[in-house]
Amino acid sequence: MNRRRFLASSAGALAGCALPRLVLAATGPGLIELDAVKGQAELYGKEGKLSDLWLYNGSLPGPELRLRKGETLSVRFTNRLDEPTSIHWHGIRIDNAMDGVAGLTQPPVQPGESFDYTFTVPDAGTFWYHAHTMSWNQVPRGLSGVLIVEEETPFVPRDRDLTLFLSDWRLDEEGVLITAGLGSMHDFSHAGRLGNWLTVNGQSRPDIPVVRGAWHRLRLVNASSARVLDLEPSRFGAQLLALDGQALPALRKVEGPVRLAPGQRMDLVIKPEGDLPIPFELTTGQPFVFARFLPRDAAAGAADDDLPALPAPNALPEPNLANARELPLEMAGGAMGGMRIMMQRGLDPQALMADGKFWIFNGAPGSLETPMFKVARGESVVLNVSNLSGFPHAVHLHGHHFRVLELNGTEQDPADWHDTVTLEPEDRARIAFVADNPGKWLLHCHMLGHAASGMTGWFEVA
Ligand code: C2O
Ligand code: CU
Known part of the structure; x- marks a missing residue:
């Protein structure tokens, strides 16, 4: 068996917004463990109080899973919550038995029980995973994470491959997650459960260090329960690289907003110039800055001026x-x-x-x-x-x-x-x-x- 290549995101280079490290608690070669557990995190600012959350391996968002196109992911999933759950691997053209839909492709995983997910990933790109049993209750409590499938040749080095995992929360005045009203008839019959605060990689308005003059890949995931996010990449000089995990045949400059619905992903490329923090904001409704990019100088020779070769689009079957x-x-x-x-x-x-x-x-x-x-x-x-x-x-x-x-x-x-x-x-x-x-x-x-x-x-x- 091949040793799997699940790598934690590099904690050092991106201290400001690093995703939690994947805890490699392997029980056998190539098998990783994901446990749904109760935990706590601060969702709002520095003065925010801790919220009670449901998390994968105790981290918010769940551990970043990375593997290479064509490889096999093997996850032993254990439910340490008080209600049944399951994991769906969103956007993966997956073996049906591994799709994680309780009641359709598998029985729900009961409290204390485990389920083994094993599947190969046919497409490179940005995907994510989330609870798919009573997801209206489990996802807004935190059960989600990013799943990155790397190309044979990475587009940019790892420290310039940045995930922005966007989650919409409904918080009270102290910045604590409101769980009362989850599943309310009002939310169900209107726009769904809209929050009032957006986190990036589980953090409140992080500063994201970027290298001046170097190309970066931004992997945006809208993990919100209901909020549609409109972003205007051209405002900070970004161009579209991929949509819903699938690379475009060429970089695309878009004027005006690009819509990211719940569940969708958007990969952008940017080459930051100048000194100021670059605000990263929503562009419709109330303008809202949810992160800032902080350009800093590259270590000598680290920046490359030329656009690296773009990832080749995945081969998908063309409808007739x-x-x-x-x-x-x-x-x-x-x-x-x-x-x-x-x-x-x-x-x-x-x-x-x-x-x-x-x-x-x-x-x-x-x-x-x-x-x-x-x-x-x-x-x-x-x-x-x-x-x-x-x-x-x-x-x-x-x-x-x-x-x-x-x-x-x-x-x-x-x-x-x-x-x-x-x-x-x-x-x-x-x-x-x-x-x-x-x-x-x-x-x-x-x-x-x-x-x-x-x-x-x-x-x-x-
Ligand atoms: Cu049934 Cu993210 O999906
Ligand atoms: Cu709907």
Whole structure:
């Protein structure tokens, strides 16, 4: 067996914002241990009090897992919480049995029990892992972390490969996580559980040291339960390198905001110049600086002026549009008039609400009992997604990546792959993928409260 290469993030070089070290408590060659445990951390500023959290190996965010494209990850996961849980490896085109969806691909891991996850990673890029059992309760308490799959040849040296793991928290006046109201009907039927504070790698407004004149890769992950983040990379001279883990064929300069929905990733490149701290901020709603880059001089000879060779895009199967199976995905329900459509579809909103269901997929709340559709392995699928509700939704597909062919009739960049796409109210999107991965795959809104109250369905590839 190969020795695995799970490396901790280099604690020294990035003391300001280093991710927690992965504790290599291997029980056998190549096996790492992840335990879901109760723990505490400070979420708000220096004066903030400790919050009670649920964490992987006691660290916030969970340990940074790194391996190389094509390698195998072996995790012995142990549940040391008081309720069942499981881990989903978001964005990985994974073996279905390892997808971590309790009730669909595995039984939930009961308190005190373990489950072994073993899978190979076909694509290089930025991915993440999070709880997928009652995720509306477990993710906003801290159960998430980054999973990085390195290219054969790293784009930049490790100390310039920076993860920004973004988490949205609902804090009280003392900066302590509010857990009362998790799972409230109000959050489920509106925009989901929105927080009031954003941490970066579990820290409050960190200063991130960067090397002046050198290229850096920033790996942004939106681990929020419901908050959509709009960022404007051009404001600090950044360009897009990858979306949802998949490298673009060329660097892309984008003017204006780029949307990062819950679950999505965005890789940027920057070459910081000048002296001032460079504010890294959200650009819509209340402008909010959530981190600052602090340029410092390189040790002699360390900076390189030339853009390094870009990572090659992963080889994903191209959908065959001439032959594709066209299927609808109509999303409706929720507050602000969404119940009207439920009635038009012949449903009784009162009865559904009494059952904790506020949302419907194709005329009914999704269920784990029966698939929404079945497709033959290798078939191309076009999903015609429409948002008939008054809230945005982040449609996420497990086990596959898709093209967004059109959004509201406008053609989208044909080079991009996604595993999640945001639809604002009244939006319509056509998305296409090859159903090449056998098994039972979830299709859900990544606003976790929506997923729990009707917006979760699945399809079978056989
Ligand atoms: Cu991050 Cu079901 O997903
Ligand atoms: Cu939603």
